[in-house]
Amino acid sequence: MSIQSAIAELSLVLGDRLSSAKPDLELHGQSETHFTTMPPDAVAYPENTDEVSKIVRICAAQDCPVIGWGAGTSLEGHTSAFRGGVCVDFSRMNKVLVVNAEDMDVVVQPGITREDLNTDLRATGLFFPVDPGANASIGGMAATRASGTTAVRYGTMRDNVRALEVVLADGRIIRTGSRARKSSAGYDLTSLFVGSEGTLGLITELTLKLQGQPEAVASAICAFDAIEDAVNTVITTIQMGIPMARIEFVDSATATAFNIYAGANMPEVPHLLVEFHGSDTSASEDARRFGEIVDDMGGKGFEWSTKAEDRRALWAMRHNAYYACLALRRGATALVTDICVPISRLAEAIEETRADITNSSIPGPILGHVGDGNFHAILLVEPGNTKELEVAKDLSHRMAERALRLGGTITGEHGVGMGKLDYMQAEHGDGWAVMGDIKRSLDPKNIMNPGKVLKLN
Amino acid sequence: MSIQSAIAELSLVLGDRLSSAKPDLELHGQSETHFTTMPPDAVAYPENTDEVSKIVRICAAQDCPVIGWGAGTSLEGHTSAFRGGVCVDFSRMNKVLVVNAEDMDVVVQPGITREDLNTDLRATGLFFPVDPGANASIGGMAATRASGTTAVRYGTMRDNVRALEVVLADGRIIRTGSRARKSSAGYDLTSLFVGSEGTLGLITELTLKLQGQPEAVASAICAFDAIEDAVNTVITTIQMGIPMARIEFVDSATATAFNIYAGANMPEVPHLLVEFHGSDTSASEDARRFGEIVDDMGGKGFEWSTKAEDRRALWAMRHNAYYACLALRRGATALVTDICVPISRLAEAIEETRADITNSSIPGPILGHVGDGNFHAILLVEPGNTKELEVAKDLSHRMAERALRLGGTITGEHGVGMGKLDYMQAEHGDGWAVMGDIKRSLDPKNIMNPGKVLKLN
Numbered sequence: 001m002s003i004q005s006a007i008a009e010l011s012l013v014l015g016d017r018l019s020s021a022k023p024d025l026e027l028h029g030q031s032e033t034h035f036t037t038m039p040p041d042a043v044a045y046p047e048n049t050d051e052v053s054k055i056v057r058i059c060a061a062q063d064c065p066v067i068g069w070g071a072g073t074s075l076e077g078h079t080s081a082f083r084g085g086v087c088v089d090f091s092r093m094n095k096v097l098v099v100n101a102e103d104m105d106v107v108v109q110p111g112i113t114r115e116d117l118n119t120d121l122r123a124t125g126l127f128f129p130v131d132p133g134a135n136a137s138i139g140g141m142a143a144t145r146a147s148g149t150t151a152v153r154y155g156t157m158r159d160n161v162r163a164l165e166v167v168l169a170d171g172r173i174i175r176t177g178s179r180a181r182k183s184s185a186g187y188d189l190t191s192l193f194v195g196s197e198g199t200l201g202l203i204t205e206l207t208l209k210l211q212g213q214p215e216a217v218a219s220a221i222c223a224f225d226a227i228e229d230a231v232n233t234v235i236t237t238i239q240m241g242i243p244m245a246r247i248e249f250v251d252s253a254t255a256t257a258f259n260i261y262a263g264a265n266m267p268e269v270p271h272l273l274v275e276f277h278g279s280d281t282s283a284s285e286d287a288r289r290f291g292e293i294v295d296d297m298g299g300k301g302f303e304w305s306t307k308a309e310d311r312r313a314l315w316a317m318r319h320n321a322y323y324a325c326l327a328l329r330r331g332a333t334a335l336v337t338d339i340c341v342p343i344s345r346l347a348e349a350i351e352e353t354r355a356d357i358t359n360s361s362i363p364g365p366i367l368g369h370v371g372d373g374n375f376h377a378i379l380l381v382e383p384g385n386t387k388e389l390e391v392a393k394d395l396s397h398r399m400a401e402r403a404l405r406l407g408g409t410i411t412g413e414h415g416v417g418m419g420k421l422d423y424m425q426a427e428h429g430d431g432w433a434v435m436g437d438i439k440r441s442l443d444p445k446n447i448m449n450p451g452k453v454l455k456l457n
Numbered sequence: 458m459s460i461q462s463a464i465a466e467l468s469l470v471l472g473d474r475l476s477s478a479k480p481d482l483e484l485h486g487q488s489e490t491h492f493t494t495m496p497p498d499a500v501a502y503p504e505n506t507d508e509v510s511k512i513v514r515i516c517a518a519q520d521c522p523v524i525g526w527g528a529g530t531s532l533e534g535h536t537s538a539f540r541g542g543v544c545v546d547f548s549r550m551n552k553v554l555v556v557n558a559e560d561m562d563v564v565v566q567p568g569i570t571r572e573d574l575n576t577d578l579r580a581t582g583l584f585f586p587v588d589p590g591a592n593a594s595i596g597g598m599a600a601t602r603a604s605g606t607t608a609v610r611y612g613t614m615r616d617n618v619r620a621l622e623v624v625l626a627d628g629r630i631i632r633t634g635s636r637a638r639k640s641s642a643g644y645d646l647t648s649l650f651v652g653s654e655g656t657l658g659l660i661t662e663l664t665l666k667l668q669g670q671p672e673a674v675a676s677a678i679c680a681f682d683a684i685e686d687a688v689n690t691v692i693t694t695i696q697m698g699i700p701m702a703r704i705e706f707v708d709s710a711t712a713t714a715f716n717i718y719a720g721a722n723m724p725e726v727p728h729l730l731v732e733f734h735g736s737d738t739s740a741s742e743d744a745r746r747f748g749e750i751v752d753d754m755g756g757k758g759f760e761w762s763t764k765a766e767d768r769r770a771l772w773a774m775r776h777n778a779y780y781a782c783l784a785l786r787r788g789a790t791a792l793v794t795d796i797c798v799p800i801s802r803l804a805e806a807i808e809e810t811r812a813d814i815t816n817s818s819i820p821g822p823i824l825g826h827v828g829d830g831n832f833h834a835i836l837l838v839e840p841g842n843t844k845e846l847e848v849a850k851d852l853s854h855r856m857a858e859r860a861l862r863l864g865g866t867i868t869g870e871h872g873v874g875m876g877k878l879d880y881m882q883a884e885h886g887d888g889w890a891v892m893g894d895i896k897r898s899l900d901p902k903n904i905m906n907p908g909k910v911l912k913l914n
Contacts, residue, residue, distance in 0.1 A: 102692055102801035125696075145641040156639050158648070159616065174888040180797040181829045182613050183866035184602040184652055185884055186873055186910050187892045191615070191648030195641055212698040235559055239582075241669040241735075243700075278698075279746075282739055289736075340637040344559035372638045409640035416643055427642055431631040434899065435644045441898035442891065453643050 003084050006062035007042045010086065013054050017045040017092070028087040032134075033075050034335050034381065034389060035418065040067060040081035047092045049165060049173060049204040056202065057171030059086055059447055067449050068198040070137025071113055075336050076417030078144065078197055083450055088202060090139055096120045097205070104210045105162055105179055110139020110203050126210040129154035132413065133319045139203045144415035145195030149318065152238075152371030153245045153277065154211060156413065161194050165205035169443035179207055192438070197415055198449035200442045214277035217245070218287045219311040220304035222294050224270045227251065227354065231347040233272060233297045234370045238343070240293070242286050244371055246275040248318055251354060253365035254325065261324035262317045272299070272370070273318055275311070325365045325378040332380040335392040339403035340374040340412030349406055353377055353399055362391050374412030401426075416453045424453070460541055463519035464499045467543065470511055474502040474549075485544040490532050491792050491838065491846060492875065497524060497538035504549045506622060506630055506661040513659065514628035516543055516904055524906050525655040527597025528570055530589075532793045533874030535601065535654055540907055545659060547596055553577045554662070561667045562619055562636055567596020567660050583667040586611035589870065590776045596660045601872035602652030606775065609695075609828030610702045610734065611668060613870065618651050622662035626900035636664055649895070654872055655906035657899045671734035674702070675744045676768040677761035679751050681727045684708070684811070688804040690729060690754045691827045695800070697750070699743050701828055703732040705775055708811065710822035711782065718781035719774045729756070729827070730775055732768070782822045782835040789837040792849040796860035797831040797869030806863055810834055810856055819848050831869030857883075873910045881910070 011018045019025075020042045029039030046052045059066045065085025072079065081087060090111030097107040101124055108117060115135045118127050132141060132148035140146070142164070147156035154160065163177030166189075176189035193200060224230040227249075234247055250258070250271050258264040272294075276286040287304040294302045305311070317324070326332055341349045350366060357364040357377060368375025377399065379392040400410045400423045410423040424432045436454050439446070446456050468475045476482075477499045486496030503509045516523045522542025529536065538544060547568030554564040558581055565574060572592045575584050589598060589605035597603070599621070604613035611617065620634030623646075633646035650657060681687040684706075691704055707715070707728050715721040729751075733743040744761040751759045762768070774781070783789055798806045807823060814821040814834060825832025834856065836849040857867045857880045867880040881889045893911050896903070903913050 100799065100801060102696075103799040104696065105799075145639075145645070147639055147641075151639060155616075158639075158645065159612075168887075168891070172887050174886060174891060176885075176888055178864060178866050178884075179799040180831075180860075180865040180869065181800070182602075182604055182608060182615075182797060182831065182869055184604075184795075184868045184870050184872040185866050185877065186652070186881060186889070187657075187895060188602070188615065188645075188648045188652050189885075189888055189891060191645045192895075195643070195645050200644075212696055214698065239559070239561065239669055241671065279742070281742055285736070285738055338641075340639060342557065342560040342562075342636040343638070344557060374637075374639065403637075407635060408637040409635050409642050411641045412637065412639055413641050415641040420642065424643060427635075428633075428646075429631060430625075430629050431633055431646055432643070434625070434631060434646060437898040438644060438649075438895055441894040 002062060003041050003064045006059050006064035006086065009058045010042065010044060010055060013051070014044055019043045028069055028079065028089065029081055031077050031080065032073055034333050035077040035080055038080040038082045040087035041084045043087045043089050045089050045092050049167065052088065052167045052202055052204050053171045053173050055086065055088060056167050056169065060170055060445060063445055063447060065447050065450050066202070068139065068143060068202050070111065070140025071135060073134035073136045073140065074144065074417060075414045076419035078415060078417040078452055080418060090137060093204065099124055100179065101126065103179060105207055106210055107205060107207050108138055109205060110137060112138050114138060114141065121210065125213050127213050128208055129211050130157055130160050138206055142194050142203055142206055143196065143198050147413040149246045149248055149369060151369060152247055153243060158191060158194055160209045161190055161206055162209055163207035164190050164193055164203055166193050166201040167204055168201045169445065169448050177207070197417065197452050199439060199453050200448060216278060216280045216283040216306055217311060218276045218283045218304045218306045219314050220274050220287060220302060221314060222272055222299045222302035223267050224299050227270050227350050228347040229297045229299065230270045230272050231370060233293050233299060235343055236293050237290055238371065240289065242289055244274060245277040246273070247371040248273040249368050249370040249375065250321070251366040253363065254321060254367045257324040257328050257365055258317055261327050262320065264317060273314060321367055322378060326380065328363060328365070329380040331383065333383045335379040335381060335396055337377045337379065337396045337399045338411050338414040339399050339408060340372060341403055341406040341408030343373040345406035346370060346373050349402055350375055352402060356395055356398055360391050360395055362388055364395065372412065373408065418452060421455060458520045460498050460519065460521045463516050463521035463543065466515045467499065467501060467512060470508070471501055476500045485526055485536065485546065486538055488534050488537060489530060491790050492534040492537055495537040495539045497544035498541045500544045500546050502546050502549050506624065509545065509624045509659055509661050510628045510630055512543065512545060513624050513626065517627055517902060520902055520904060522904055522907050523659070525596065525600060525659050527568065527594025528592060530591035530593045530597065531601065531874060532871045533876035535872060535874040535909055537875060547594060550661065556581055557636065558583065560636060562664055563667055564662060564664050565595055566662060567594060569595050571595060571598065578667065582670050584670050585665055586668050587614055587617050595663055599651050599660055599663055600653065600655050604870040606703045606705055606826060608826060609704055610700060614651055615648060617666045618647055618663055619666055620664035621647050621650055621660055623650050623658040624661055625658045626902065626905050634664070654874065654909050656896060656910050657905060673735060673737045673740040673763055674768060675733045675740045675761045675763045676771050677731050677744060677759060678771060679729055679756045679759035680724050681756050684727050684807050685804040686754045686756065687727045687729050688827060690750055690756060692800055693750050694747055695828065697746065699746055701731060702734040703730070704828040705730040706825050706827040706832065707778070708823040710820065711778060711824045714781040714785050714822055715774055718784045719777065721774060730771060778824055779835060783837065785820060785822065786837040788840065790840045792836040792838060792853055794834045794836065794853045794856045795868050795871040796856050796865060797829060798860055798863040798865030800830040802863035803827060803830050806859055807832055809859055813852055813855055817848050817852055819845055821852065829869065830865065875909060878912060
């Protein structure tokens with residue numbers, strides 16, 4: 001039993017859709033962030049579920065690791081093949097299979113990216129709302145339980161996947177959930193596979209909830225003197241039931257980055273970036289009510305606009321925040337943190353983090369999805385500078401501890417991968433052992449993305 | 458190892474909070490519906506999580522079944538002790554532990570009922586929205602993934618439980634989730650335990666999402682000539698993004714039942730009962746837009762009201778629908794069905810079911826949560842009349858098959874219990890085997906509510 005025997009068998013099945021070319025291996029071993037490149041031994045490009053099942057069966061027989069690959073936008077080393085094995089690249093399984101407009105759902109293959117999906121859906125009047133910023137694949141987003149700027153209104157991938165087709169670790173193909181909007185028929189396997197990071201099986205098809213494109217969209221930006229004022233604005237807005245579509249926080253360092261990278265003209269103080277979806281009447285009423293809260297909290301410069309170009313500019317700037325922050329330090333790489341706390345503890349969490357970074361030797365703008373209590377510090381380090389990487393890891397370590405101390409979680413949306421493994425015991429206690437029990441029962445050979453989410457010998 | 462040894466040990470721990478009195482056993486072996494009484498051997502009344510843990514440890518050592526009990530409102534025989542064992546009655550664990558108003562969450566013990574919880578919350582301006590009609594316990598609602606009239610707006614228990622404390626089958630106590638609004642930290646154990654019907658562990662604490670009490674509530678009722686017109690009204694309403702808080706269907710037979718039982722004065726045709734939550738402006742705009750759709754679809758008698766007394770009367774009538782339907786036939790007992798289909802197939806599903814019941818020898822009003830595609834037939838049978846029970850089971854069987862044929866699920870909200878076991882293989886295929894693997898890994902002795910959800914050996 002060996003990886004090489006698996007590869008030999010796989011090449012009979014896949015022909016030139018199994019690649020061992022070095023550039024391909026390198027590409028599939030790379031990370032968007034600070035993890036070192038750990039290439040797989042081969043990359044498979046299946047075209048349908050049956051092929052995925054065959055790949056897994058062959059790998060299972062040879063004890064060969066199997067690692068799923070969507071668009072490579074993971075920030076936590078999810079796709080690193082540190083034990084080698086076969087990377088299953090879903091780029092050829094990227095079709096929209098069925099749009100059910102009356103039911104407001106769509107069936108897709110995992111390799112489609114969220115931007116391609118929404119382009120495809122444009123004529124239907126529907127859209128898929130989850131938006132992690134990066135143009136990630138839908139399969140990858142489900143595997144990591146991704147979310148992003150719109151989760152405050154539409155939820156995360158947990159809330160937006162209705163059903164899955166999954167290839168299990170022994171090659172069996174199962175379907176979880178259905179197109180019904182709810183069910184009480186047994187264990188919620190859909191929710192188990194969403195967020196399992198490819199460690200329990202490979203997602204080969206997804207049924208997603210869709211939303212109607214809003215009749216009106218209004219967006220706005222406003223400035224605050226203090227982080228706490230911005231956060232209190234968010235808390236009050238949510239308590240008043242104003243249905244924000246997006247409510248994003250950026251700190252003063254991020255505002256600086258926007259000014260430099262995107263030619264923005266923002267005062268270098270904390271800001272909220274917001275969006276309202278609704279009818280003409282409701283979107284303006286929401287914007288008006290939000291404006292009153294901003295005034296009460298001492299916010300400044302609040303103006304809202306329903307112009308598409310204003311909105312696009314605003315969210316393009318937000319979506320490029322990662323690159324804007326990277327550009328603050330020429331040639332830098334980043335360690336991106338991702339904690340999420342109860343919103344009542346958010347101001348405290350951000351302020352402590354801000355102070356900790358300011359006292360360190362490296363820059364680290366902070367921004368986040370404050371409607372969810374989720375924020376990121378983008379810790380900028382010189383590539384190869386191990387001392388700086390240690391500083392970044394220490395800051396990240398203290399953020400994780402802070403999240404747990406404040407009743408939150410070590411990762412709001414990026415997942416565990418390899419990067420957050422060391423905090424799983426602290427967050428879950430014996431619950432982590434339960435995850436291990438589930439993993440062992442569904443993947444007894446530990447071939448599915450080994451070493452991620454869990455530490456099994 | 459025996460149940461009797463477990464009971465002897467438990468009585469040392471619990472004293473008079475362990476009951477073997479016959480009326481107590483009978484009460485805890487009864488079902489709201491057609492299942493025969495199957496009493497446990499003893500009923501335990503723990504007062505805290507540590508006691509629950511001790512109970513489970515003792516039972517585990519003696520291979521004694523452990524069955525959770527909330528308010529006894531299950532419709533699928535969830536609490537039947539058909540192998541005997543110990544019923545864990547959570548009525549003494551019924552406290553609100555913490556209200557976090559800023560985070561809009563609440564921590565409760567499982568035995569509190571939803572009505573008591575909302576009474577407790579009244580002064581906070583917040584409420585817990587999930588409303589299955591019956592005054593069920595929150596723990597039981599989570600265990601069966603309950604939903605009800607408000608799921609169309611606020612989701613089911615799946616969507617409204619943030620975190621759990623669970624006693625596992627070996628007595629270990631774990632916490633799943635956190636008070637953060639989202640997380641990507643590993644497998645979603647919260648979703649795994651929600652809907653697991655006490656077969657994987659006992660829920661001893663829940664953190665629930667709350668909603669702000671709406672500023673304005675408008676309710677309405679309207680009549681339709683045909684089921685299809687009512688369903689098309691629902692589909693259009695959802696597609697237009699009108700955020701219905703409730704949208705309920707009743708058929709002509711249910712209207713008759715309301716007229717008799719509640720003194721309503723409804724034309725005996727299909728109806729929709731609806732509710733809108735929002736600001737004064739948005740609730741009236743929603744009601745106005747909905748009224749336009751009703752007109753387009755040929756609906757009649759649409760009038761909306763923001764008066765609390767009108768609303769209370771409407772929903773009291775809806776909540777008592779089960780008893781109103783039972784009263785259609787003096788002394789009857791009911792087999793209550795519960796299928797859920799994609800909403801595009803709903804009219805077809807209801808019409809086929811209506812025709813099938815009409816052609817049978819027993820009455821069966823139909824009503825349901827049409828915004829979710831979920832409906833029930835309340836099949837009325839004479840107690841002890843095995844021939845009629847067979848007719849009802851046949852109708853129910855065909856409903857389950859219909860649900861699966863139309864891409865839906867055999868249970869939208871009542872759960873599997875014993876009543877839906879025979880359809881699990883058809884709905885889930887190998888997915889049911891995966892549920893079995895999970896069950897075996899977390900409860901290898903099969904002591905937690907054995908015989909529900911799964912058929913093991």
